[in-house]
Amino acid sequence: MRVFYAAETERHAPEFFLLRGRPVANEERAERAERLLAGVAAAGLTPEAPPSAGRAPLAAVHSPRYLDFLETAWAAWQALPGASPEVVANVQPRRGEASYPAGVVGRAGWHMGDLACPVGEFTFAAAVRAADCAVAAADAVAGGAGAAYALARPPGHHTSREVAGGHCFLNNAAIAAERLAKGGARPAVLDIDVHHGNGTQAIFYDRPDVMMVSVHTDPNHFYPWFVGHAHETGIGAGEGTNRNLPLKLGADDAAWHEAIAVGLDTVKSFGADVLVLSLGLDVHESDPLGGMTITTDGIRRAGALIAAAGLPVAIIQEGGYLGPALTDNIAGFLGGFLGAQR
Numbered sequence: 001m002r003v004f005y006a007a008e009t010e011r012h013a014p015e016f017f018l019l020r021g022r023p024v025a026n027e028e029r030a031e032r033a034e035r036l037l038a039g040v041a042a043a044g045l046t047p048e049a050p051p052s053a054g055r056a057p058l059a060a061v062h063s064p065r066y067l068d069f070l071e072t073a074w075a076a077w078q079a080l081p082g083a084s085p086e087v088v089a090n091v092q093p094r095r096g097e098a099s100y101p102a103g104v105v106g107r108a109g110w111h112m113g114d115l116a117c118p119v120g121e122f123t124f125a126a127a128v129r130a131a132d133c134a135v136a137a138a139d140a141v142a143g144g145a146g147a148a149y150a151l152a153r154p155p156g157h158h159t160s161r162e163v164a165g166g167h168c169f170l171n172n173a174a175i176a177a178e179r180l181a182k183g184g185a186r187p188a189v190l191d192i193d194v195h196h197g198n199g200t201q202a203i204f205y206d207r208p209d210v211m212m213v214s215v216h217t218d219p220n221h222f223y224p225w226f227v228g229h230a231h232e233t234g235i236g237a238g239e240g241t242n243r244n245l246p247l248k249l250g251a252d253d254a255a256w257h258e259a260i261a262v263g264l265d266t267v268k269s270f271g272a273d274v275l276v277l278s279l280g281l282d283v284h285e286s287d288p289l290g291g292m293t294i295t296t297d298g299i300r301r302a303g304a305l306i307a308a309a310g311l312p313v314a315i316i317q318e319g320g321y322l323g324p325a326l327t328d329n330i331a332g333f334l335g336g337f338l339g340a341q342r
């Protein structure tokens with residue numbers, strides 16, 4: 001399995017995060033990449049740097065004004081008197097009655113869905129390189145590889161066409177799926193992060209040619225709070241190509257595996273010929289977010305379950321924070337996947 005990782009992504013080192021109204025250290029730290037790389041090595045794999053894919057794959061999924069915002073916001077923010085070191089929105093538009101603003105404070109509110117996506121000096125450059133990893137994984141799979149893994153951070157699945165959120169800036173999985181679809185494939189996204197993939201759902205919600213399935217903790221009690229319900233099935237031409245499989249808070253291995261199996265059946269019924277997997281290791285019982293109680297062995301068996309479906313897979317890293325088991329969890333997933341593939 002080819003593994004794509006870009007060292008430049010570690011220059012994105014967000015500090016700000018608000019937990020139940022209290023500023024705390026941001027969990028989406030560069031140290032995550034080091035722990036994931038250790039797991040990649042333990043699985044016997046060697047990462048390679050992806051080529052630059054340029055702007056086109058990003059623009060296929062995100063709006064021009066959003067890409068411009070991500071690229072220019074930090075410098076514009078720093079020019080404000082008394083600005084904080086990172087761009088954090090403090091206003092939100094009421095979208096039904098709002099017009100697109102000119103200044104960076106208003107634009108931050110427009111393009112940031114919550115306070116969990118602070119933009120620092122190197123955020124855009126890092127997000128672009130993370131997306132390069134996803135594009136390289138998609139291209140490897142389109143070129144005949146059975147699987148490829150994009151060690152992408154910052155993650156992406158909470159970002160829609162032009163609204164960031166939940167540590168995510170560019171939607172790496174959507175960029176990969178769109179590239180595969182444009183290349184003539186029939187992709188499905190299977191999102192097994194503990195959080196619903198609301199950004200990916202929004203991007204493909206009206207699309208009949210890309211299936212989106214998400215297995216996650218019930219949004220009534222967990223981020224992203226407002227979407228991810230079972231009744232959201234797509235709209236217009238995309239009706240029937242979105243499926244949400246929410247699980248109750250604290251779900252265990254058995255419930256998670258059962259939902260993943262249902263997700264894989266859904267992908268098969270859709271007739272997908274390639275899978276984009278949004279892999280979130282924040283399902284683990286030791287993850288600081290506490291949404292599910294999945295064991296390391298459960299993550300390993302999920303890898304085997306997904307490999308056994310027999311589709312080529314572009315694996316895109318999403319969440320999974322600085323719990324003690326992050327290294328073992330990625331090694332377990334990749335080991336389980338490779339073991340079942342052989």
Ligand SMILES: [Zn+2]
Binds near residue numbers: 195
């Ligand atoms: Zn997550």
